[in-house]
Amino acid sequence: MSKILIRGAKVLGGEPQDVLIDGDTIVEVGAGLPAEGAEVVEAEGKVLLPGLVDLHTHLREPGREDSETVLTGTRAAASGGYTAVFAMANTFPVADTAGVVEQVYRLGQQHGYCDVQPIGAVTVGLEGKKLAELGAMHESAAGVTVFSDDGKCVDDAVIMRRALEYVKAFGGVVAQHAQEPRLTEGAQMNEGVVSAELGLGGWPAVAEESIIARDVLLAEHVHSRVHICHLSTAGSVEIVRWAKSRGIDVTAEVTPHHLLLTDELVRSYDPVYKVNPPLRTERDVMALREALADGTIDIVATDHAPHPHEDKDCEWAAAAMGMVGLETALSVVQQTMVDSGLLDWAGVADRMSFKPARIGRATGHGRPVSAGEPANLTLVDPAYRGTVDPTGFASRSRNTPYEGRELPGRVTHTWLRGRATLVDGKLA
Numbered sequence: 001m002s003k004i005l006i007r008g009a010k011v012l013g014g015e016p017q018d019v020l021i022d023g024d025t026i027v028e029v030g031a032g033l034p035a036e037g038a039e040v041v042e043a044e045g046k047v048l049l050p051g052l053v054d055l056h057t058h059l060r061e062p063g064r065e066d067s068e069t070v071l072t073g074t075r076a077a078a079s080g081g082y083t084a085v086f087a088m089a090n091t092f093p094v095a096d097t098a099g100v101v102e103q104v105y106r107l108g109q110q111h112g113y114c115d116v117q118p119i120g121a122v123t124v125g126l127e128g129k130k131l132a133e134l135g136a137m138h139e140s141a142a143g144v145t146v147f148s149d150d151g152k153c154v155d156d157a158v159i160m161r162r163a164l165e166y167v168k169a170f171g172g173v174v175a176q177h178a179q180e181p182r183l184t185e186g187a188q189m190n191e192g193v194v195s196a197e198l199g200l201g202g203w204p205a206v207a208e209e210s211i212i213a214r215d216v217l218l219a220e221h222v223h224s225r226v227h228i229c230h231l232s233t234a235g236s237v238e239i240v241r242w243a244k245s246r247g248i249d250v251t252a253e254v255t256p257h258h259l260l261l262t263d264e265l266v267r268s269y270d271p272v273y274k275v276n277p278p279l280r281t282e283r284d285v286m287a288l289r290e291a292l293a294d295g296t297i298d299i300v301a302t303d304h305a306p307h308p309h310e311d312k313d314c315e316w317a318a319a320a321m322g323m324v325g326l327e328t329a330l331s332v333v334q335q336t337m338v339d340s341g342l343l344d345w346a347g348v349a350d351r352m353s354f355k356p357a358r359i360g361r362a363t364g365h366g367r368p369v370s371a372g373e374p375a376n377l378t379l380v381d382p383a384y385r386g387t388v389d390p391t392g393f394a395s396r397s398r399n400t401p402y403e404g405r406e407l408p409g410r411v412t413h414t415w416l417r418g419r420a421t422l423v424d425g426k427l428a
């Protein structure tokens with residue numbers, strides 16, 4: 001049956017409506033639509049959103065298939081309500097050529113759980129020395145538009161300037177991992193009271209903020225577009241706010257974990273809380289929430305960073321940085337932004353679907369829930385309450401900071417171009 005009637009869902013949190021899908025397209029949205037010939041999904045009390053889009057996912061294939069593959073990562077994405085993810089370039093080999101990005105793109109198409117849009121490296125081997133083949137990656141079948149050395153900062157100002165100038169030719173964007181390397185040598189956590197007490201190497205806010213300040217000025221200077229990955233400090237928010245008020249073409253993201261968790265958790269010495277950029281202070285968390293609400297920060301991106309247990313279940317200093325996030329992102333956003341009254345569901349659709357799709361130029365995603373649009377949709381039960389149990393994750397890795405924590409809301413259904421990838425919380 002190719003017709004699906006989603007009955008009585010609050011579309012973007014508004015009044016209950018029926019949504020009729022035929023094949024891969026939404027054909028009608030309205031009240032009391034006839035159900036004849038359609039499979040009916042009862043959605044009373046649930047919220048219908050455009051399929052979520054993640055601009056920052058680590059899928060690990062090729063090279064680290066022990067932590068994630070395109071298949072397991074896109075299954076995790078579908079579980080979390082995503083219909084498109086942008087796959088970061090820090091794979092082995094690095095996604096710095098047309099060959100590698102095409103491989104990742106094709107794997108996404110083959111598996112079919114969500115669209116995979118590869119991100120190309122800015123520099124060869126993420127080494128920060130020489131620009132990668134940006135044009136060839138853009139012209140490849142993968143059609144790369146977002147470039148990032150994420151995991152590493154493009155710290156050479158001349159290379160950054162050239163990258164910004166180069167991507168202008170085809171409307172691309174450079175996504176910067178803002179971390180001044182010299183200021184963060186040996187850094188293990190946020191620099192502050194807690195790092196001083198624990199005796200762990202501190203990661204000062206200025207290491208992030210100084211690179212953001214430099215890069216918004218560079219973008220202005222060459223009239224290009226820059227995107228800032230995972231903002232984590234109140235000062236970074238101030239700089240982005242200033243840059244936007246000046247008319248600079250900058251966008252920024254925040255991760256769910258930086259909206260909820262603080263460096264106080266590091267007192268446990270549990271490496272599950274070790275992440276780049278590090279968890280900051282309560283004051284930073286509050287500034288990030290406010291900035292996401294007022295639009296200074298454009299989007300939520302997961303920075304889903306899967307690691308196998310042997311890389312995380314070890315002493316703090318030796319542990320890998322990163323947390324999985326695809327399967328808990330919407331719940332964390334519901335708790336920190338919706339249930340707190342800072343953002344409504346239309347705002348969530350904007351920050352987790354419309355805007356990330358626009359920044360990454362993901363065609364067919366981040367579209368309104370209306371007739372004629374591709375049926376990329378996510379159905380959420382906001383009344384659900386449950387504790388996070390990583391043994392049920394679709395991701396190959398389990399490094400979640402939320403194990404055993406109660407989080408609100410649950411994605412029950414995801415449709416990718418009218419085909420269910422998640423039904424009643426189970427992968428199709």
Ligand SMILES: NC(=O)N[C@@H](CC(=O)O)C(=O)O
Nearest residue numbers: 058150151275276305321322
């Ligand atoms: N976010 C993380 O803590 N880790 C990322 C890369 C990075 O940003 O360091 C990873 O690839 O594991």
